[in-house]
Amino acid sequence: MSNEHYFTAEPASELQLRPITAKLGGVDRSLVSASGIFSPGHLDQGTLVLLANTPPPPATGDLLDIGCGWGPIALSLALASPEATVWAVDVNQRALQLTRINAERLGLDNIRAVLPEDVPEDIRFSTVWSNPPxxxxxxxxxxxxxxWLPRLQDDGDAWLVVQKNLGSDSLQKWLQEELPASFHVGRAAMAKGFRVLHARRREHR
Structure with a gap:
């Protein structure tokens, strides 16, 4: 794969689908992955920590997964909230393709796997879940x-998983300083060397 990264827009390596099994929504799912994306061979530890430490997502509205990879977070959101629209964004075209394939394998028609610029500007999200890049x-x-985070609607929230040794504490502080004053940023959970950060946008009164 030479100089390819998971944030490469168009991986040069040939697309070769490989089977992968991941427990999503409490059930083992038969999915596919491929090289040229983030964590192609398994459900990574950070995402496992995120999925284990977030409450059920809103049942309706627009939900967002930033950096979807082969789709575990977006698929989890869509399985939990079949009446919601799940936006799975990534700059990696292969990741988007795999997310679409996996959504089809699970019979999910409420996932929109698109490039960031293809999300309509007027959409506001009720929740954001992400293992950010x-x-x-x-x-x-x-x-x-x-x-993305300022596009949360009032009373919307974001859940971000970040490895402690990759700057979770400093990112939490930075978010609290830089996000609008209507946001509160805290630490929701700690596990396996990761932190789950929670940012909530308070309703304007």
Whole structure:
């Protein structure tokens, strides 16, 4: 795979689907993955921690997964909230393709796997779940989060999983300082060397 990264827009390696089993929504699911994306061979530890430490998502509305990879977070959201619309965004075209394939395998028609620029600007999200792409670098990560998190609707919230040794504590502090004053950012859980950060947008009164 040479210089490819999971944030490569168009992986040059040939697409070769590989079977993968992951427990989503409490059930083992038969899915597919491929090289050229994040954690292609298994459900990564950070995402496991996130899924184990978030409450049920809203039943309706627009839900967002930032950096969807082969789709475990988006699929989990869609399984839990079949009446909601789940936006699975990634810059990696292969990740989007795999998320679409896996949604079809599970019979889910409420996932929209698209590039970030293809999400309509007027959409506001009731929740955001993400294992954000920390390794894109701090500046790009900050730009990414500031693009999406302010698009939470009133009383909406975001759940982000970040490895402690990759800066979860400093990211929590930065988010509290940089997000609008209507946000409160806290630490919701700690497990396996990861932190789950929770950002809630309070309703304007």
């Amino acid at each position: 920390i390794r894109v670098g701090k500046d790009e990560l900050h730009r990414l989060l500031m693009h």
